[in-house]
Amino acid sequence: MQELEEIENNMNLDFEAIKNHLGDESDYLLEFNEPKIKKESLHIPGSDFVDRIFIDTDRTTNVLRNLKSIFNHGRLSGTGYLSILPVDQGVEHSAAASFTPNPDYFDPEKIIELAIRGGCNAVASTLGILGAVSRKYAHKIPFIVKINHNELLTHPNNFDQIMFADVEQAWIWVQQLLAAQSILDQKEAIDRFKRLVRLLNMLMNLDWALFCGVIFVIQLSKKMEKTIILLLI
């Protein structure tokens, strides 16, 4: 685990450079110091986050170990912060549409390479992408498997979330966290919610680290405006 001073020495952008990127909003964002909810009410990130916060929870030792390994990897190792590279576009948005700007990323190894060279804490992707290179890389950078996706196979698109991977399959090949994402529409919300809860119970029994819980994307209108609600487990 690097000391924070060492990490600071490796910074590419210093405070002035970051301010330049913020432009006109620099003072608006950096000078804001009257939040409605005070910082003192919060449990803030930090290098001791797992030992300070998760030690009190019902998570197993395996989960704590997995969380620690994610926090302690990459350029943000030891800071308590996370920079994750997520690539589910190969399935969710159609690979050809998403990788046209840089077709190198049709190759799963290139995705992992970007995450490693980019200094990320972890790489999050589909079972297929991670599984294609897992023996070479799963011990080099934490893997996060996204097991369900919005399927675009049916016509017209109905934005249904279906399982593309089996939990046990992912357990054998790749690990760390499981990410699940669900779109709930008004009619089927309850059923999907129940299925997702059963899935999450299965994950807890397998000692998975469920850190951020599950992200629900709720379709609020025909124009697909979405609200993201974090369901906490």
Add this chain to the structure above:
Amino acid sequence: MTLNQDGAKFGKWSEKTYTELCSDHPIDLTRFQVANCYMGRIGLINSGGASGQNDFAQAIRTAVINKRAGGTGLISGRKAFQRPMEEGIKLLNAIQDVYICPDITIA
């Protein structure tokens, strides 16, 4: 579409949510999300969004807001991989630099 306007009702809400718990400032709005994550016991990670014209500036802006709100980090996909790898690495590093920078504090 905004809920609970013009007479439509959805779920439960309180006027004070909008006056006492958050304002229009993006850091306040994001902090409201952190509060809803068991006051930060579960980390809030924001998304970097789609790629476009101002990816570096937007990614840095999102990171600053997330960090100052008390969030735990960012995911960044399309902004990182819909460009040459060397640029993608720089973009990821730029986001990380926000979190490393000690002068960017939690509000």
